[in-house]
Amino acid sequence: MRLRPLGRTGLSVSELSLHVSAGEDPHETAATIALALERGMNAVTIAGDAAAADQLASALAQGSRHRDLLVIARASSLVPFDLPSPHVPAGRAYPGRHLRAEVESLLSRLGVERLALLQLHAWCSEWLGEGDWLETLGELRDEGKIAGFGVSLFDHDVDAALELVAGGAIDAVQLMYNVFDQGAAASLLPLCGAHRVGVVVRSPLYYGALTPAFDHAAFADDDWRHSYFFDEHRRETMARVGRLTPLVAPHERSVTDMALRFSLSHPAVSTVAVGTHRRVHLEANLRALEMGPLETGRRAALEQHKWLC
């Protein structure tokens, strides 16, 4: 497994990281993490809430090789965001005391001394000059409780981080970057590269749409994707995935392999986080990454398939 720099944290992170979420079978999660570590992966991403932390803690308690595991967490907001939203001051969404409490709770629940990265769950550019989040995260980094900090961007809102990244205030950003949403490649990824800001890519498979199972996936009523992929968007997504098929190379399993390799192809990307809950899928994803970044020609061809940017 190849490692890449995680921005200015001084850490090296595996190209593939595992996203752990609440509600999965803890034994399977534990087995998947064990397999990931065995294959050289060294990072997990989680939401910062207690449920996700407990899911990961439970899995870690069943293994013994997690000493050097990098935990990349997203700090939860005290205010839920329902777009379009009126402006929520940073001091209400992410007061410093809340961030400190959440970091200390995560450290305690997970039994680790330091988080690799803490990222605000969502980012509005107006927050750059608001509240005490920046000061607090800097203090937590100085205290050694986090190796670095950054922000996680709303889907398709990459320009919101341009000023923040250029100003050198953060160590890493988290964002959606995939075949359908290549918006970050225009400005933000080059900027991150220039400023040594790490990039954690999420949704490389567009919430599962870039997998063969999406055609017949039946999302449960309590799965947010049930309403996200409401009929029209689902139909359009399936049609667009179908148009990718001719670009899949013979040695690739499906559009999934091509999509994963695409997300890792930009040199500014530090790691790609995939929510893999079954070992068989993790094995397949690892095989795809062993093929390395996508060839220049196919990357250029995939330019024609972006539509969520």
Added chain:
Amino acid sequence: MDKAAGNGPTSGIEPVSFDAGPEAARHLLDRSEIGAVELPRPPLDELPYRALVHALLTRPGFKLDFNRLDPDAALALVCDQLLGPGAFAGARARFAEDIAALAAFAGGLVGARASVSIRSYFAPGDTVWHVDRVHEAHAFRLLWPLGRPAGMRVTSADNVDAPAYRGFMRREFPLLCHLDTRVLRTGAAVEALWLHRPAQLAAMISGRFPFLLEPDREWAVAPGAASIHRVQTPVQPGAWHRSSWENRRSPGLQIVITAASDSA
């Protein structure tokens, strides 16, 4: 303040007259199922400042928040910059008087000073059904479009599939904001900017979005009339509305007045 109506049918949205005062308008707004009322206004060509408005519409699209400026000072800022120092001074004063009167009317809905902005560019994001949202308890928005061919469309809240809308906006809202910004900054054609998103462009043109239960169930504010609609707050529902694609080529000059308060 010109109070004459003269805009023809109200297309199903309850009218309220300026003379009836903000109390009467508030009463109607509080009990309105769709959350909007129509405020008849004279046609642009009957207004004494029509030449000023037409002159502003020949300039590149712009947007200005008045902030603490009174309408006279804000219009002076715009006109001096876009049309030359002192241009249309008399018409500007008349126009400012009317804006001030409407701002006072809107402020009277909640007992607070209203904020005013004007803009003259076509924001494609406005063609998507939405509710305006603020944090204060009570809030209303008065829209007065000058030189637009089509009035605002309104539908009722029960015509929107809420989970589907939430999913739609999670994806589309940042994209729409980005599109609006590019249109304002570059003046580029919406059709060219979203050439790679034909289904989404078609929805903006037709007004038929997948989260609507009955796409044809909508009401239209009469062209040229002003309207007032509820803004969603923690204690009151908002009015679902959108702009019409018919305004694509002639976005007109829009006066946007928002009044919000926690005490009303």
